[in-house]
Every structure is written in structure tokens, then in C-alpha cells.
Amino acid sequence: xxxxxxxxxxxxxxxxxxxxxxxxxxxxxxxxxxxxxxxxxxxxxxxxxxxxxxxxxxxxxxxxxxxxxxxxxxxxxxxxxxxxxxxxxxxxxxxxxxxxxxxxxxxxxxxxxxxxxxxxxxxxxxxxxxxxxxxxxxxxxxxxxxxxxxxxxxxxxxxxxxxxxxxxxxxxxxxxxxxxxxxxxxxxxxxxxxxxxxxxxxxxxxxxxxxxxxxxxxxxxxxxxxxxxxxxxxxxxxxxxxxxxxxxxxxxxxxxxxxxxxxxxxxxxxxxxxxxxxxxxxxxxxxxxxxxxxxxxxxxxxxxxxxxxxxxxxxxxxxxxxxxxxxxxxxxxxxxxxxxxxxxxxxxxxxxxxxxxxxxxxxxxxxxxxxxx
Amino acid sequence: xxxxxxxxxxxxxxxxxxxxxxxxxxxxxxxxxxxxxxxxxxxxxxxxxxxxxxxxxxxxxxxxxxxxxxxxxxxxxxxxxxxxxxxxxxxxxxxxxxxxxxxxxxxxxxxxxxxxxxxxxxxxxxxxxxxxxxxxxxxxxxxxxxxxxxxxxxxxxxxxxxxxxxxxxxxxxxxxxxxxxxxxxxxxxxxxxxxxxxxxxxxxxxxxxxxxxxxxxxxxxxxxxxxxxxxxxxxxxxxxxxxxxxxxxxxxxxxxxxxxxxxxxxxxxxxxxxxxxxxxxxxxxxxxxxxxxxxxxxxxxxxxxxxxxxxxxxxxxxxxxxxxxxxxxxxxxxxxxxxxxxxxxxxxxxxxxxxxxxxxxxxxxxxxxxxxxxxxxxxxxxxxxxxxxxxxxxxxxxxxxxxxxxxxxxxxxxxxxxxxxxxxxxxxxxxxxxxxxxxxxxxxxxxxxxxxxxxxxxxxxxxx
Numbered sequence: 001x002x003x004x005x006x007x008x009x010x011x012x013x014x015x016x017x018x019x020x021x022x023x024x025x026x027x028x029x030x031x032x033x034x035x036x037x038x039x040x041x042x043x044x045x046x047x048x049x050x051x052x053x054x055x056x057x058x059x060x061x062x063x064x065x066x067x068x069x070x071x072x073x074x075x076x077x078x079x080x081x082x083x084x085x086x087x088x089x090x091x092x093x094x095x096x097x098x099x100x101x102x103x104x105x106x107x108x109x110x111x112x113x114x115x116x117x118x119x120x121x122x123x124x125x126x127x128x129x130x131x132x133x134x135x136x137x138x139x140x141x142x143x144x145x146x147x148x149x150x151x152x153x154x155x156x157x158x159x160x161x162x163x164x165x166x167x168x169x170x171x172x173x174x175x176x177x178x179x180x181x182x183x184x185x186x187x188x189x190x191x192x193x194x195x196x197x198x199x200x201x202x203x204x205x206x207x208x209x210x211x212x213x214x215x216x217x218x219x220x221x222x223x224x225x226x227x228x229x230x231x232x233x234x235x236x237x238x239x240x241x242x243x244x245x246x247x248x249x250x251x252x253x254x255x256x257x258x259x260x261x262x263x264x265x266x267x268x269x270x271x272x273x274x275x276x277x278x279x280x281x282x283x284x285x286x287x288x289x290x291x292x293x294x295x296x297x298x299x300x301x302x303x304x305x306x307x308x309x310x311x312x313x314x315x316x317x318x319x320x321x322x323x324x325x326x327x328x329x330x331x332x333x334x335x336x337x338x339x340x341x342x343x344x345x346x347x348x349x350x351x352x353x354x355x356x357x358x359x360x361x362x363x364x365x366x367x368x369x370x371x372x373x
Numbered sequence: 374x375x376x377x378x379x380x381x382x383x384x385x386x387x388x389x390x391x392x393x394x395x396x397x398x399x400x401x402x403x404x405x406x407x408x409x410x411x412x413x414x415x416x417x418x419x420x421x422x423x424x425x426x427x428x429x430x431x432x433x434x435x436x437x438x439x440x441x442x443x444x445x446x447x448x449x450x451x452x453x454x455x456x457x458x459x460x461x462x463x464x465x466x467x468x469x470x471x472x473x474x475x476x477x478x479x480x481x482x483x484x485x486x487x488x489x490x491x492x493x494x495x496x497x498x499x500x501x502x503x504x505x506x507x508x509x510x511x512x513x514x515x516x517x518x519x520x521x522x523x524x525x526x527x528x529x530x531x532x533x534x535x536x537x538x539x540x541x542x543x544x545x546x547x548x549x550x551x552x553x554x555x556x557x558x559x560x561x562x563x564x565x566x567x568x569x570x571x572x573x574x575x576x577x578x579x580x581x582x583x584x585x586x587x588x589x590x591x592x593x594x595x596x597x598x599x600x601x602x603x604x605x606x607x608x609x610x611x612x613x614x615x616x617x618x619x620x621x622x623x624x625x626x627x628x629x630x631x632x633x634x635x636x637x638x639x640x641x642x643x644x645x646x647x648x649x650x651x652x653x654x655x656x657x658x659x660x661x662x663x664x665x666x667x668x669x670x671x672x673x674x675x676x677x678x679x680x681x682x683x684x685x686x687x688x689x690x691x692x693x694x695x696x697x698x699x700x701x702x703x704x705x706x707x708x709x710x711x712x713x714x715x716x717x718x719x720x721x722x723x724x725x726x727x728x729x730x731x732x733x734x735x736x737x738x739x740x741x742x743x744x745x746x747x748x749x750x751x752x753x754x755x756x757x758x759x760x761x762x763x764x765x766x767x768x769x770x771x772x773x774x775x776x777x778x779x780x781x782x783x784x785x786x787x788x789x790x791x792x793x794x795x796x797x798x799x800x801x802x803x804x805x806x807x808x809x810x811x812x813x814x815x816x817x818x819x820x821x822x823x824x825x826x827x828x829x830x831x832x833x834x835x836x837x
Contacts, residue, residue, distance in 0.1 A: 144616050169603065172579075173608055175577045176581035
């Protein structure tokens with residue numbers, strides 16, 4: 001379940017304690033505590049929750065979220081028709097996370113890396129839906145020439161580094177990308193996404209340690225959608241407040257409502273300011289929800305229809321953005337035009353993906369090694 | 374009774390050392406824990422502490438003596454309750470042998486000493502060097518350890534994207550001193566100590582390579598790379614293919630591989646066949662210093678991920694290395710180390726030393742063995758192996774590693790599939806025994822390959 005960010009944030013901010021200073025060791029500990037920004041970002045976020053978007057910005061967020069939703073719906077459809085094979089993990093319900101966070105990045109300069117549920121992050125980084133859909137259908141025109149599939153897609157031009165199928169592997173890889181930014185001194189940051197399930201992998205904590213030790217410019221983003229495949233968070237995690245899990249490594253955490261694109265974007269501003277200033281990593285927990293099963297083959301029997309319906313009806317990020325647009329006086333027609341444009345774009349992507357040829361048989365042997373030996 | 378102080382072994386592979394400095398003189402009283410002397414190995418200077426209390430009677434090995442064998446009596450002491458009687462006739466320290474002849478091999482029992490000696494090929498014939506080296510190029514005797522360091526340093530000078538990371542690579546100067554001096558020359562930005570966290574730093578290295586840098590990731594030994602094998606295989610090896618050639622991962626994973634000396638099963642395994650089984654990576658396992666240098670330079674320059682398997686037991690061995698501005702060897706090319714007409718012995722890494730020694734023994738019996746060093750395990754140089762088989766019609770594969778699903782298995786399959794008509798006898802493999810490597814000296818020796826086992830297999834395929 002997505003957790004409301006507000007009450008927890010408040011609870012979190014009350015934990016500063018005024019201990020009567022006695023021993024020098026305690027004084028040192030207190031000073032250490034003061035310089036430790038563990039809670040400061042959460043505080044900054046709690047003080048100013050929502051991004052002050054212009055109408056054009058909000059329209060853009062809306063458009064991107066609708067693109068992801070319609071794209072994923074179409075992918076689900078094509079999967080049902082047998083045009084997409086293997087594993088296919090849809091991002092429906094989580095759109096505000098990728099759109100809100102990545103809208104704050106410098107596209108093509110800052111790096112993004114994620115796990116196997118990667119379509120949304122690619123679309124949010126401006127990658128052409130045609131080549132993504134063609135990869136899903138395993139065609140030569142796909143972004144990985146049909147050799148990667150849904151879980152393994154990359155665009156080095158956009159600085160989107162995948163698309164990784166091993167749960168948690170993208171976390172140290174992302175720290176490596178951040179290491180490269182720092183090594184070159186190019187001012188870039190890496191945003192590394194992973195789920196509540198991946199949060200329990202050991203390599204995540206090995207990475208937290210080194211990222212904090214070396215002050216790597218990285219934002220760790222836990223997309224907490226409530227379920228690690230079929231295991232509810234509380235059944236698989238001793239500490240279900242994932243933003244606290246950086247504490248042992250002195251990584252400040254942020255607890256963010258991932259169902260509101262403006263809250264997400266504002267949180268990203270806070271995190272980026274801290275990371276770009278050379279302070280090292282931030283750990284953000286984005287509380288969100290996936291409407292579909294873990295993958296296309298998951299009937300999602302581990303949760304009730306009512307639970308899903310409740311999220312769809314009351315917390316849908318796209319519907320919320322739409323209501324906000326209407327409230328601002330954007331006309332229904334203008335929103336409908338966007339919807340229509342997106343539908344058209346997705347239909348074109350699907351047509352392209354269905355009609356392009358499969359990879360040439362010779363492609364079987366290409367790209368194994370770069371060089372000839 | 375006089376207490377004999379013996380030259381200590383300061384590492385599992387130390388055979389001899391230099392008695393750099395005495396810190397006591399005859400007549401001095403010492404207590405347990407006092408530092409008596411400084412001893413130098415090729416890796417480091419170490420302090421030698423007294424274990425017993427008493428009075429130093431006599432120093433038997435002079436300061437500055439090189440090549441003092443482990444176990445040599447270097448001083449005598451009187452126990453604290455004894456009268457300072459004249460010391461018994463001292464055992465003279467054996468004359469130091471030239472260091473280059475010595476393997477950085479196992480210590481201890483006689484059996485181990487023999488095993489160590491076996492590592493050094495006794496061959497007097499000059500190994501055949503690559504055509505890459507112009508005639509008349511001067512050769513410099515270099516240890517494998519230094520050759521590896523030189524390779525990294527030379528490449529780091531010419532490409533600032535290259536950095537080294539791993540456990541103890543910087544301030545400690547390398548657990549096996551392979552990265553000695555790199556921190557001083559290149560600084561902490563490019564020579565990076567990591568926490569003990571192989572999975573994590575292998576992933577960070579792979580990510581940095583994807584992000585455009587050229588990492589060299591050192592594993593203290595490849596046994597520990599088991600923690601990181603997911604990133605070597607799933608992240609580094611497969612991404613280029615999965616991305617349709619878009620995302621490269623030019624990284625070198627390097628470190629010692631295979632059995633060391635008396636370190637037991639968890640620290641003694643050859644992972645060559647594991648990595649060589651996977652498409653998408655290059656796997657290199659050199660034997661001598663020149664190949665170590667030339668191939669490590671090539672590995673660092675490669676656009677592909679490379680697993681570079683070294684061997685602790687040969688780190689301290691010296692070989693001729695061509696003195697050239699830029700000595701780079703081709704990846705994927707085997708080398709005929711010793712030409713012969715009667716039988717082919719295929720090997721790699723430390724096995725090459727045993728194979729050369731076996732070839733010497735066999736030559737005395739009238740069997741001329743051709744020894745091939747594969748050098749690269751993936752891609753495998755089948756052409757050189759098959760050409761040799763066509764010439765000799767008999768083949769033995771010698772591999773310090775498990776026999777099942779080994780490089781030897783692969784070579785035999787190649788001989789069957791592509792060299793069957795040239796075979797006059799079944800190809801035999803000489804590998805370690807199919808057991809986890811035991812600790813006891815006798816059992817360890819029995820489990821590992823040696824020249825005798827190779828020679829016996831050769832006689833068999835020659836029907837002798």
C-alpha cells in the first residue's frame with residue numbers, strides 16, 4: 001500500500017532531542033549529529049511539499065504520464081496477442097515517479113539506471129516510443145536490435161543505462177555511473193531506481209557504504225509499490241520505511257508521496273540540490289502502487305480487487321494532474337487534444353513494432369565482443 | 374640448551390629472503406616479543422620477533438645476506454636459566470642461490486620444497502618468443518609481479534580514464550604487491566582502496582566502464598570474485614550483446630587465480646573454465662612475465678570486458694621481458710613455448726612451467742614434446758593447437774584445475790571435432806584431482822598436477 005507521506009514526515013521531524021550536555025564524548029556525538037544531515041532533507045521537503053509548476057510544465061507532466069500509461073496498456077495488449085514474449089513488467093500506476101523525478105534532471109547529461117520495469121523511465125527521458133515498442137516485439141529496429149527485450153534496453157545517447165534484469169544489480173552499476181561523473185568532474189548525477197524488493201539485496205548496502213564513503217553524486221530511488229512480486233512489503237522487510245535504510249551509512253532519507261507528480265518533482269529539487277553540491281548520496285523512498293501484476297504472467301492473487309480499485313479511484317496520479325489542470329482553468333478540450341495526440345503516438349509505435357522485420361539471422365553473432373581477436 | 378633461531382617464512386609462498394638488519398648483538402638479553410631482525414622478501418620488509426626469552430649467543434648470518442632459505446638457523450640464544458655456555462658449532466648458512474632461479478613457491482616440508490622447485494622450469498632452451506619482438510631487442514629480467522605493475526603504470530600514463538580499484542591496492546601497496554608504487558605515481562583519485570565488498574565494487578567498476586571510464590578491478594584472489602561473479606557475467610559480459618552493441622563495458626577484472634600454497638579449498642581454485650564458458654568476455658591466463666605485461670596492456674586497451682587470471686606462485690618468478698616502449702601482445706593467440714615433433718602438451722598459466730619441465734625429462738628419453746601456452750582461454754586459439762596436433766599426432770592437456778568441464782575437456786572436444794584424423798592416440802588430460810584442495814602438505818601435493826604426472830601421460834600417448 002502506498003503510505004501517505006505527511007504523518008510520517010511529521011513524526012520524523014520531531015525526533016531531535018535536547019539532551020543535557022555532560023560528557024565530552026556526548027558533546028562530540030551531539031556535534032556529529034548536528035552536522036549529519038540525515039533528516040534535513042526530509043524537513044526541507046515537509047516544509048515545502050509541492051513544486052510550483054507553470055501550466056505548461058504541468059501539461060508536460062500530464063502528457064508524459066499519459067504517454068507511459070497508454071504505452072503500457074498497449075504493451076499489455078500486444079502481450080496478450082502473443083506479439084511480446086518473455087517477461088513484461090508494466091509501470092501503470094507509478095507514472096508520477098519517473099516523470100516527476102526525471103523532469104528535474106538534465107536529460108542527456110545526468111545518468112538514469114533502473115531495473116527490469118524500465119519502459120516508463122525511458123519514455124520519461126524522451127526516448128522514442130517506437131524503438132521501445134519494437135524492442136518489446138523483438139524486432140531489428142528495436143532499441144537493442146531485438147536482442148535485449150523488455151528488461152534490457154539502453155540509450156547511451158540519452159544517458160539511460162538500462163534496463164537490468166538482475167534484481168538490485170543496477171544499484172552498484174548506478175554508483176559506477178556516479179563515480180564516472182565525479183571522476184570526470186562533469187557535474188552530472190546518477191539517478192538509480194530500484195524497488196522495495198531489491199532493497200533487501202546485500203549489494204544495495206555495499207553500494208550505500210561506498211557511495212557515502214566516496215561522496216558519489218547519486219540519488220537512490222526506492223519505488224515502493226507495496227509488493228516484491230507477490231510478497232507484501234511487511235512480509236519481506238523488517239524495516240518497511242525504506243528511506244531510513246541509509247541511516248547506517250549516513251545517507252539522508254526522504255519519504256515522498258509517489259502518487260503526486262508535483263510532490264515528486266519538488267522532492268527531486270531538494271535531493272538534487274544536496275547531491276549537486278557535492279554532499280554525496282540521497283536515498284528517496286517513493287510510495288507508489290502498481291495497478292497491474294508484477295509481470296504479465298502474474299494474476300496478482302495476493303491482494304484484493306478492492307485495494308487496487310481504491311488506489312485507482314482515489315490516488316491515481318494522472319487523474320489528479322488532470323483535476324489540477326482543470327482547476328487552473330485549462331480547458332477540457334486542450335486536455336483531450338493531448339490524450340488524442342498520445343493515443344495516436346502509441347498506435348504508431350505499435351504499428352511500427354508489429355510491421356518491422358525481425359532481426360536478420362546474422363545478428364545472432366554480432367555484438368558478442370566489440371573487437372576481433 | 375641453545376635455542377636455534379631460524380629464518381622465518383613470512384608468507385605462505387616465501388622460500389627465502391634477505392636478512393636486512395640485525396637489531397640485537399651477542400650478549401643482548403631478549404624477551405618474547407622483542408624485535409630481533411628485519412627480513413626482506415620480494416614483497417615487503419617484515420620484523421622478526423623473539424618468541425623465547427634469553428641471551429643472544431651468536432649471529433650466524435651476516436646483515437645484508439640475500440637468499441637466506443626459510444628454516445636456515447640464523448642465530449642461537451641461551452635460555453634464561455642457562456649459563457652462557459659457548460654455542461655449539463653453528464650450522465653454516467647455505468650459500469645463497471641466485472634469486473631468479475627460485476620460485477616464490479610453497480614452504481615447509483621437503484615435499485613442498487620439491488613441489489615449489491617443480492614450478493621453475495629447468496629448461497635450458499630459450500623459450501620461443503613472439504614475432505612481435507624485433508630481433509636484437511634487449512631483454513630485462515623482470516618478475517611477473519613487476520611486469521603486471523609496469524603494464525598498469527604504462528597504460529595509466531597514456532590514458533587518464535584508467536583507474537585501479539580493489540582491496541588494499543593503494544596505501545597497503547597491494548596484498549601481493551602487484552600495485553606497488555601506483556598510489557605514489559597516480560594518486561588516490563586513480564588508485565582506490567575499497568572496503569571488503571567484492572559484489573559492490575565489481576558492480577561500481579562495471580558501471581564506471583559503462584559510463585566511459587576504463588577500470589581495472591583487482592580481486593585479492595579470484596576466490597573472492599565468486600561474490601562478484603554476477604556483475605562479471607550478467608553486467609559486464611552480456612550488456613554489449615543485450616544492448617545491440619550500444620553499451621560497452623571495457624573493464625579488466627584481475628588478480629591471482631588457482632591454487633596458492635597450503636591455503637585450503639576455499640582459497641585454491643582455478644576459475645579459468647568458469648569464465649571461459651561465457652560468451653561476451655575475454656579470458657586471459659598468462660604464465661611468464663613478458664606475456665603478463667604484453668597481455669595486460671592489451672586487456673586494458675580492449676573495448677571488451679576482460680578477466681585476467683594471474684597466479685600467486687609465479688608472481689615472484691623472473692623472466693626476460695623485452696625492453697620496448699610499448700610492448701603489447703595480441704589477445705587470442707597461443708604461443709609455442711617449446712617446439713617438438715613427437716607430442717603436443719597444451720597448457721596455460723602455472724601448468725606451462727610443469728609442462729616445460731616434463732618436456733625436459735622426456736627429451737632425455739628421446740621424446741620431443743611441443744609445449745603450447747594457450748595464454749588466452751577465450752577466445753581460444755584453436756588453429757595453433759590443431760596445427761601442432763597435425764604435426765605431432767599426439768596430445769596431452771595439462772591444467773592446474775579441476776578435470777571436469779575444464780579447459781582440458783574443451784581442448785579434447787576440439788581435437789575430436791576438428792582434429793580426429795590427425796590423432797594417433799586418445800588425447801589425455803592431466804588435471805588436479807577431482808576433490809576440494811586439501812590442506813595437508815602430502816595431500817595437497819597429491820591433488821595438484823606436476824611434471825611427473827604430465828610426463829607419465831605423455832609416455833602413455835606415445836605408447837612408451
